[in-house]
Amino acid sequence: MSPRRRPLVRRLALLGIGLIGSSVARAARRAKLAGEIVCYSRRAETRKSALKLGVVDRAYADPAEAVDGADMVVLCVHLGAYLEVGRRMAPALAKGAIVTDVGSTKQSVIRDLKPLLPKGVHLVPGHPVAGTEHSGPAAGFAELFDNRWCILTPAAKTAKPAVNKVTQLWRGMGAHVQVMDARHHDLVLAITSHLPHLIAYNIVGTAADLEQVTKSEVIKYSAGGFRDFTRIAASDPVFWRDVFLNNKDAVLEVLGRFTEDLHALQRAIRWSDGQSLESLFTRTRAIRRGIIQAGQETAAPDFGRLAAASKR
């Protein structure tokens, strides 16, 4: 590859530079996908941290300054901030610029952003299905998207070259890309991500509130299964508040089914219906095998925790 080869993106503007934004910066830099990478962050501390980590070339306190002259803009702020950041950046967007994002819901993003964008700016909503329970620019890493899926939900009439460019960006950062309808995305993610987080937050809350069991007991005996739930229940509270507020219908739909199924299980326990229990518990094993085979999960027992702990 010639060192003078033109990068895919001339100026990449990341609006928000937390776990995901800073991972995009690192992954884009790893693959030399952008000529320069700039960011916007509301907080001076975060801007300082991003500059110190060397993940961006410049950091701005104003979204308009960050997107000025950018050919690719990626919104990486919480869903609740899209409207405000969108309003502030819109007048500064260059004609032909592509606006994409990493938000966990997609219908709400289209609802919030589409009306704000000037003519000639392309909207290609995106969602990399990847993350950890940690937050902030220091938590990001270049490998976060490797072998993970990024879903794009452009409108049918979106210019193909814009969709292609966002696709190339994510492939360059190590991800697989799937295009789907925004409404379908919101339902798929409601079951594979939003409901799991809701359930995890809920059980950790229930445990904390049990007056017959002390918090110290919950902690000591958490290796029996509970600790698995605490990881995702340690995720960014504002981020997740915004997800639930912005994907209400799909979350309520899958939650209704979850509760219905749980009542059936509850009944099986009450009536000592061992056969129903065993049959469900057998069925669910296959799904994990599928996830491991698809390379979306480690096959190491206990997520490979033992190895992680012994390396400390």
Added chain:
Amino acid sequence: MSPRRRPLVRRLALLGIGLIGSSVARAARRAKLAGEIVCYSRRAETRKSALKLGVVDRAYADPAEAVDGADMVVLCVHLGAYLEVGRRMAPALAKGAIVTDVGSTKQSVIRDLKPLLPKGVHLVPGHPVAGTEHSGPAAGFAELFDNRWCILTPAAKTAKPAVNKVTQLWRGMGAHVQVMDARHHDLVLAITSHLPHLIAYNIVGTAADLEQVTKSEVIKYSAGGFRDFTRIAASDPVFWRDVFLNNKDAVLEVLGRFTEDLHALQRAIRWSDGQSLESLFTRTRAIRRGIIQAGQETAAPDFGRLAAASKR
């Protein structure tokens, strides 16, 4: 230490040699806690595997033969097999022998075993809070109990030396030991282990049954949180069936609270009550910090999965 020092246990009989039984064998051997280790297993294949792995000195198809001459007997079979195995071993138990176990519920174990044991045999029910999603003798490892808690629930009138010996056995295998009331154990474990498993099995079942989302989609986008649940929902189905059948009251109690809390969350989503959501999501972070500080969990992001995956 003199090589001729008498081991803590002369003959250790393990009834059942799956994940936990074989880990007990390995951990006891690692610390030279037993003069000899024998096992009972119903299945010829499992006995052969245990002998081939070298985790036991002898393997029997009859519980009575296995406990013959043993000073310490550890039941490591599924809870549903306690009555039968108990009946078959009881006549062969030596006077002064200690019977303990590793079962996940404790009131049911006392109910099943206590009436069967001859006078002069000590019952010290136990439960090491440790495990992985894998099953069978090959899945065991000597480090499984290191820094984990083992709960003992002896009756108040149980001979102290018997309780002490079981305590020493677990400490020798790397565990911390806590003595508590069987009823309290069953409630604590209902929240820290049984309910998490029930919820995980349930959500994986709900996802599998959603007709609008394909199984392939559930698998591809599982890194959004869902895959965490599939690990514990891949645990031994018969084992877990027996847990729920044998800890009905406590599980139904905590499940009732869980559902109540979930309904409150559902209502907060429906009415866009962001403050309630954020407040719960903030509260639950602290519990994970406590678990990590107590050494019951790795602090590595994503359970250290990235490291586990890159080592493949």
